[in-house]
Amino acid sequence: MSVDARQAVRWGAGVLAIALVAGGGGYWIGQRGGPASDDGSTAAGRKVLYWYDPMVPAEHYDNPNSLSSMGMKTIPRYANEPEGPNAAPGITIDPAARQNLGLRVATAEIGGLPSTFTATGTIDFNQRNVAVIQARTGGFVTRVYGRAPGDVIGAGAPIADVQLPEWGGAQAEFLAVRRLSKPELTAAARQRLRLMGMSEGLIAGVERSGQTNGTVTITSPIAGVIQTLDARAGVTLAQGQTLAQVTGIGTVWLNAAVPEAQAGMVKVGQRAMARLSAFPDESFTGRVIAILPTAQADSRTLTVRIELANRGGRLRPGMFSNVMLGDGGDQALLVPSEAVIRTGARTLVMLALPDGRYRPAEVRAGREGGGKTQIIAGLAPGEKVVASGQFLLDSEASLTGIPARALESGE
Structure with missing residues (x-):
């Protein structure tokens, strides 16, 4: 195997196992129209501007066999790829490479979060x-x-059975007053027995029998x-x-x-x-x-x-x-929990943008349950996030300096 071939194999295994091509602050991953010819064109007729190493994008080379200062095989920059400060930030992935990576996209939706x-x-x-x-x-x-x-x-x-002499004396007085046949005095004497703690049944028994009963059975x-x-x-x-x-x-x-x-x-x-x-x-x-x-x-x-x-x-x-x-929980904006990247300093999701690009976005996460995570801020209903393979994309975004969408701006 030649030196160039070995370098190409090393590049493919060392950098995400796929070809990366810079695009607006991100990388184009995968083949983009076949190998370039020596005259700067591809099999699909796309114009190659120069060859470069994504690890050191400032270095430009004029042939496909060049090696960068890091010893890596260079890849082509095509004429129709966005570049510069006005290019939309993000990572663009070739459809074939996307399938090989197993990227899975989910939509942020309003739903009930089990609590x-x-x-x-x-x-x-x-x-x-x-x-x-x-x-x-x-x-x-x-x-x-x-x-x-x-x-x-x-x-x-x-x-227990308790002998209460004071109760016996009060009952004797009640019976004596009752014999006077004065309803007012009898009622007052009966009320005194109630206030001492005697039950209506005990008072009725004394009144019926005409006998005092100073022994009471204490019950629960x-x-x-x-x-x-x-x-x-x-x-x-x-x-x-x-x-x-x-x-x-x-x-x-x-x-x-x-x-x-x-x-x-x-x-x-x-x-x-x-x-x-x-x-x-x-x-x-x-x-x-x-x-x-x-x-x-x-x-x-x-x-x-x-x-x-x-x-x-x-x-x-x-x-x-x-x-x-x-x-059952309140209604909340939910994404799959596996889509949330927690770095310790902040929390991110990888947005899947409509133009086929991917960009990190900072979010504020809330409760979790049932495989879902509540997003309190930083994401809108209907936006799509990467639920599988997002750590690879986040690493590439960090490597190329792609800024995460700010939590406050939502842009």
């Missing part, structure tokens, strides 16, 4: 559904009902889990002393750890779908009821509180869950 994402969390008690059971007046515990912390009880389940007003239990037989109680605390389990909270970068996609009232490893074939739907105001410094996450219905009490605090958050 769903998955986070992890744990089940917790609903701290808004808590009952504190107290002694309304001083007394002592006469009986307990075999309860313990952690027991699941129903609404109205007995906790809600169904749930006993969290604390201080009722023990023989214990003397002070007014307002807590006997037990019960947390309801009809609904539970799912505290999800949402990455800080995705916190803006979550809103109070938004629906959420949870899946637990304990029930792999089921999903549980709830809604976001709160976004806690403090971020976790170590994990850079925010806690999103989701309320879930707990039918049958199957969701137990401490269970691990995956939760899907988000919604």
